[in-house]
Amino acid sequence: KAGVTQTPRYLIKTRGQQVTLSCSPISGHRSVSWYQQTPGQGLQFLFEYFSETQRNKGNFPGRFSGRQFSNSRSEMNVSTLELGDSALYLCASSLAIGIDRDAEAFFGQGTRLTVV
């Protein structure tokens, strides 16, 4: 069964530009979460979507946004890029049908964003 797919894998953008990252979850998984990983701040939660609804949002500025489509695929957008946005962006998918044994979260390979 296919895993979580993130595209693109690598991206170089200039300050002030915007970027859209994509995440296709494991088939049948309804929850998609996004995380930012940097050497300084570690792993930080961005937001989580379930059935096209954002259920939770981390402590990030409004420049960071996302959405989820009816097929559970998710995108995140960062506008007005800053140098500090350079990071590995990871998405995770979970079955999330309310049974604890389905709580496992599987991560994609990530998108490495470099802002210059």
Next chain:
Amino acid sequence: ELKVEQNPLFLSMQEGKNYTIYCNYSTTSDRLYWYRQDPGKSLESLFVLLSNGAVKQEGRLMASLDTKARLSTLHITAAVHDLSATYFCAVDRDSNYQLIWGAGTKLIIKP
């Protein structure tokens, strides 16, 4: 505010030895996760612990959870070089897939 602390942050050990990584968290939580990350790679799920006293084992790794002490441990038995990686614990307080992460433990196992 939920905080997750791992220790040690760095561990260098010889093959064949046993060691334990500790994960403390500050408030009551529903789920605790352990992940492995190799350099430049993504996160590989190791264990999900859901209840007090839960113990899970996979190969040379064993994880346990004590919700009363707000402590999880990842025990490595007879370490081998292939276990060299960074190990993260993460807590999902409200079962809402909002994981709060520890800083990670970089484990180096020398032949």
